[in-house]
Amino acid sequence: MDEEAITIKLTRDQAFVLSDWLYQVMLQSDDLEGIVHDRAVWSPIYAISGTLDKTLSEIFMPDYGPRLEAAKERLHADLYERADEPTTPGQNTSDAPQAHQIERRTAGNHGESD
Numbered sequence: 001m002d003e004e005a006i007t008i009k010l011t012r013d014q015a016f017v018l019s020d021w022l023y024q025v026m027l028q029s030d031d032l033e034g035i036v037h038d039r040a041v042w043s044p045i046y047a048i049s050g051t052l053d054k055t056l057s058e059i060f061m062p063d064y065g066p067r068l069e070a071a072k073e074r075l076h077a078d079l080y081e082r083a084d085e086p087t088t089p090g091q092n093t094s095d096a097p098q099a100h101q102i103e104r105r106t107a108g109n110h111g112e113s114d
Contacts, residue, residue: 016058017071019053022045
């Protein structure tokens with residue numbers, strides 16, 4: 001089993017918003033079973049949530065709500081700004097926010113290679 005650590009880089013706003021979302025999702029189910037049916041996914045969810053909780057001082061600040069809303073607004077603005085940028089031939093658009101540009105190669109492609 002490969003236990004090499006993976007590093008994920010997020011902006012502070014991304015981390016803050018993700019932390020809040022994870023907290024809300026985890027609050028909806030005592031053990032995530034009602035939301036995430038595959039128990040193998042729980043381990044990384046708890047690891048990410050715990051890391052964010054230890055890293056973000058914002059979650060303990062009295063103005064949590066306004067800070068969260070401001071972070072969400074900045075992220076929304078950034079997403080829409082990048083979505084509206086024109087692309088030139090040969091430009092990499094893999095980081096654009098449109099869902100149709102995300103290809104996981106999991107649905108209907110079980111073990112097959114191109």
